[in-house]
Amino acid sequence: MVATGSGTQSGKAFYVTTPIYYVNDAPHLGHAYTTVAGDVLTRWHRQRGERVWFLTGTDEHGQKVLRTAESKGVSPQEWCDKLVEEAWKPLWRHLEIANDDFLRTTEKRHTDRVREFVQDLYDKGEIYKGGYEGPYCVGCEEYKLPGELLEGTGENAGKQLCPIHKRPVEILKEENYFFRLSEYADKLLAHYEANPGFIQPEPARNEVLSFVRQGLQDLSISRSTFDWGVPVPWDDEHVIYVWVDALLNYATAVGYNQNQETFDATFPADVHLIGKDILRFHAVIWPALLMANGLPLPGRVVANGWLLVGGEKMSKSNLTGISPRQITSHFGVDAFRWYLLRAIAYGQDGSFSWEDLAARYTSELANDYGNLASRVAAMVGKYFDGVLPAASADGDAERAVHDGLAKAVAEADRKIGDDVEFQAGLQAIFDFVKQVNGYISEQEPWKVAKDDSPQARARLATVLYTAAESLRAVAVLLHPFMPASSQRLWESLGAEPALGPLAGQRVQEAGQWGRLPAGSTVTKGAALFPRLEEQPGA
Numbered sequence: 232m233v234a235t236g237s238g239t240q241s242g243k244a245f246y247v248t249t250p251i252y253y254v255n256d257a258p259h260l261g262h263a264y265t266t267v268a269g270d271v272l273t274r275w276h277r278q279r280g281e282r283v284w285f286l287t288g289t290d291e292h293g294q295k296v297l298r299t300a301e302s303k304g305v306s307p308q309e310w311c312d313k314l315v316e317e318a319w320k321p322l323w324r325h326l327e328i329a330n331d332d333f334l335r336t337t338e339k340r341h342t343d344r345v346r347e348f349v350q351d352l353y354d355k356g357e358i359y360k361g362g363y364e365g366p367y368c369v370g371c372e373e374y375k376l377p378g379e380l381l382e383g384t385g386e387n388a389g390k391q392l393c394p395i396h397k398r399p400v401e402i403l404k405e406e407n408y409f410f411r412l413s414e415y416a417d418k419l420l421a422h423y424e425a426n427p428g429f430i431q432p433e434p435a436r437n438e439v440l441s442f443v444r445q446g447l448q449d450l451s452i453s454r455s456t457f458d459w460g461v462p463v464p465w466d467d468e469h470v471i472y473v474w475v476d477a478l479l480n481y482a483t484a485v486g487y488n489q490n491q492e493t494f495d496a497t498f499p500a501d502v503h504l505i506g507k508d509i510l511r512f513h514a515v516i517w518p519a520l521l522m523a524n525g526l527p528l529p530g531r532v533v534a535n536g537w538l539l540v541g542g543e544k545m546s547k548s549n550l551t552g553i554s555p556r557q558i559t560s561h562f563g564v565d566a567f568r569w570y571l572l573r574a575i576a577y578g579q580d581g582s583f584s585w586e587d588l589a590a591r592y593t594s595e596l597a598n599d600y601g602n603l604a605s606r607v608a609a610m611v612g613k614y615f616d617g618v619l620p621a622a623s624a625d626g627d628a629e630r631a632v633h634d635g636l637a638k639a640v641a642e643a644d645r646k647i648g649d650d651v652e653f654q655a656g657l658q659a660i661f662d663f664v665k666q667v668n669g670y671i672s673e674q675e676p677w678k679v680a681k682d683d684s685p686q687a688r689a690r691l692a693t694v695l696y697t698a699a700e701s702l703r704a705v706a707v708l709l710h711p712f713m714p715a716s717s718q719r720l721w722e723s724l725g726a727e728p729a730l731g732p733l734a735g736q737r738v739q740e741a742g743q744w745g746r747l748p749a750g751s752t753v754t755k756g757a758a759l760f761p762r763l764e765e766q767p768g769a
């Protein structure tokens with residue numbers, strides 16, 4: 232798969248978005264999953280030396296938010312303010328999400344531009360007034376097709392249910408404004424055809440293709456039964472459909488109709504990361520809206536699968552799962568970020584399991600990686616008084632490590648940076664960690680250290696330099712996933728004074744052998760990944 236994104240320091244930014252999350256409740260594991268993926272992807276590209284823009288935010292309009300706020304006895308704006316400031320933004324800070332912007336759809340910088348965008352469509356004849364009656368799911372904020380509804384059972388017997396929310400739909404009849412979506416089916420199909428990587432992964436692409444091939448219905452883009460939304464510019468009896476309002480955040484946040492220079496340097500997104508439940512909005516409606524207004528289309532829409540927790544699907548309608556903070560308080564933020572992308576192939580359904588996380592934490596983070604770091608630092612301390620010696624006797628064993636690193640860097644960069652396949656990228660990095668562990672086991676530096684001859688000292692120096700220099704590269708490669716522990720390793724290796732801050736290290740240079748200078752002060756700090764205590768859920 233070839234990357235369509237082309238961020239460079241001077242040209243267009245590599246622009247990544249999370250979905251604009253519906254703010255009717257606190258963020259859960261599913262939101263954290265997509266947001267961590269966006270953070271890792273953008274951190275990786277920053278470490279390629281590219282200019283990057285990472286956007287996240289909250290979708291605050293619509294009937295669902297209005298009803299939730301009413302049930303709590305507050306105004307919808309108060310409800311959104313409280314959730315955003317007390318739940319959403321603090322969680323992203325806690326998870327070390329380095330977003331460049333956080334857009335709330337109730338902000339004036341957004342709502343003014345949404346009105347202009349829709350007015351432009353209206354002026355172009357892309358919007359007309361019409362009537363519509365059909366089954367509507369408030370959870371989805373979407374009219375459903377009769378064929379996709381489920382028959383209710385139990386307390387919902389005799390009712391028809393939304394297939395996603397399993398809740399009864401309402402029959403809604405409205406005089407609404409409609410966007411001529413039906414006229415874009417052929418143009419969309421031509422775009423999918425010409426850009427095979429536009430929708431990832433393959434099953435998501437196939438689903439969209441078969442949906443659009445059936446033909447598209449015009450899209451109702453206004454509502455008049457409630458007023459919590461952006462008023463339609465030419466008819467203030469109507470508010471703009473919450474999904475049109477929400478999708479436009481990807482444009483309004485980066486200067487649409489406001490700052491042309493910023494807009495041209497950022498828009499369109501190279502990668503829209505989404506959950507597959509909102510695939511049609513991003514792969515069908517969003518590009519059609521952009522086509523209708525003559526704007527460029529995004530590079531890729533990458534859908535992640537369902538996240539299951541103990542068999543329960545995590546989605547916006549099912550919040551019974553474990554909260555992100557429950558996990559981080561036991562395993563730490565780094566392990567949480569790493570596990571989500573390590574355990575589940577991005578794009579496929581996967582399950583979060585406390586036991587699996589505990590097992591992987593112990594075997595890969597604590598034993599393979601953390602122990603390697605502390606053993607190497609301890610041996611440099613014991614045999615060379617904490618001053619990293621120079622390698623002077625490289626042989627076949629060392630050359631195999633150099634080659635292994637070069638391969639790991641190339642593979643990780645392609646998988647993570649180009650293909651958005653985090654699991655395969657992490658596999659390459661941890662295969663290299665295993666290789667270095669194997670190298671140390673074979674070289675047995677603790678035995679070499681018993682011999683005081685100059686040859687043995689040179690051999691010992693070479694082995695420890697090779698291991699420390701390997702760890703220098705691993706710290707760079709894992710930094711986008713696990714910023715805090717990588718930083719501690721960087722400091723323990725004494726890399727900062729000679730090489731500069733870890734965040735500024737280039738992925739490309741990670742594989743250049745010999746960057747960590749001999750003479751660096753290596754210190755053995757606390758374990759990167761301490762042993763897990765017994766915990767109640769296990």
Ligand SMILES: [Zn+2]
Nearest residue numbers: 368371393396
């Ligand atoms: Zn629904």
